[in-house]
Amino acid sequence: MITWPLAELLPHAGDMILIDHIDSCDDEQINTRTTVRPGGLFNRPDGSLPAWFGIELMAQSVAAFAGCRARRNGQPVELGFLLGTRKYQCDVEHFPSGAELHVHAQRSLEDDNGMGVFECHLHGPGIHATARLNVYTPPQPASYLAEAGPEESAP
Structure with a gap:
């Protein structure tokens, strides 16, 4: 059972935390869920979310996985980067307002370089x-x- 607040597991803040709950998390996988609510930063006029938004929900689930692992190991939650995706497939054009969405993320590869x-x-x-x-x-x-200052970028 995950008892840490999402804000302590994700390097996001406020309205940018887009998942609602972690259902389970172990050393290899995480299960999260969220409900599509109208009026958010990414909602369409009818309150739905575009299907491409699923990538961000998946990415935040992976970030929550990393946050859970860091907390279990007594380490700080670190910033990570989504480099890209392969084979994103979705069978709908949007996620309707009120829909409860469940994400399962399974680690298939991780190396010592991050x-x-x-x-x-x-x-x-x-x-x-x-x-x-x-x-x-x-x-x-x-x-x-960190952004390079003028003295750092000059030859």
Whole structure:
């Protein structure tokens, strides 16, 4: 059972936390869920979410997996990057308002350099989406976000 608040597991804040709950998480996989609510930053005028949004729900599920593992190991939650996806397939054009969506992410590859691959499935009422996500957690994530100053970029 996961008792940590999502805000302590994800390197996101406020409205950018898009999953509602972690149902289960172990050393290899995570199961999350969310309900599509109208009025969000990414909603269409009818309250639905475009199907491509499934990639972000999958990516946040993978981030929650990493956050759970870090907390279990007594480590800080680190920033990670979604590098891309292969074979995203979704059988609908949008996720309707009110739909409860379930994401299952299974780790299929992870190396010591921070590269990982996750097989992801999203299910909801009449909805099925799959993707393989490529992710990266650098050894010092803050250095990837630092912007070079004028003196650092001059030859």
